[in-house]
Amino acid sequence: MIYDHLDRIGQYRGLGRNFGPAIDWLTNTDLQALTFHPPADAGLHKPKIAGEDGIDVYAMLMTYQPNPVEKTVWESHRQYADIQVVVSGIEQMGIAMLHDGVPVTRPYTAESDAALYGLPRWDEAKAMETSNASVLPYGPGMFGIFLPQDIHAPMLAIPGKVGTVRKIVVKVRLDQPA
Secondary structure, X not given: OEEEEHHHHHXXXXXXXXXXXXHHHHHHOOHHHOOOEOHHHHOOOOOEEEOHHHOOEEEEEEEEOOEOHHHOOEEXXXXXXXEEEEEEOOEEEEEEEOOOOOOEEEEEEOOOOEEEEXXXXXXXXXXXXXXXXXXXXXXXXXXXXXXXXXXXXXXXXXXXXXXXXEEEEEEEEOOOOO
16 A cells, blocks of 8 residues: 655556556646546546556546445455545545455455455454554545555545545556466
């Protein structure tokens, strides 16, 4: 997992061949001028960035109210890394390490490129002890890169902070081992 600001995103090009086009798009695009959609519709409006038919790198442009902690959903991906960039608003995202003891609530499927997990809510006292879970705040210009070993819980409200978040999730196809 990488937690940083867009001013420094260029240093992460070496993560794989598809990160270059993703980073170029993020640094050369007026992110404020993009049209954002509710999460349920974001998949229907995906800027295709790189690869045949845009399947190597594409983006989802979302606008939403962050979820209360009671609605925490932990997920991981295998085929694509996420670069999650907050354009406006503020939220927090949970992060935990994937290991054999993590309870799976929905097994991985290639169609969704996701598995879901039954980790404790990040605010429960045992979360840090039992799952190595943590939470980080994200404001405008902040991003997280989530790789297959990273279980993450995006779209979480910060207690006492209310407002709309506009976020870009760039999906980056990972290099396949030879």
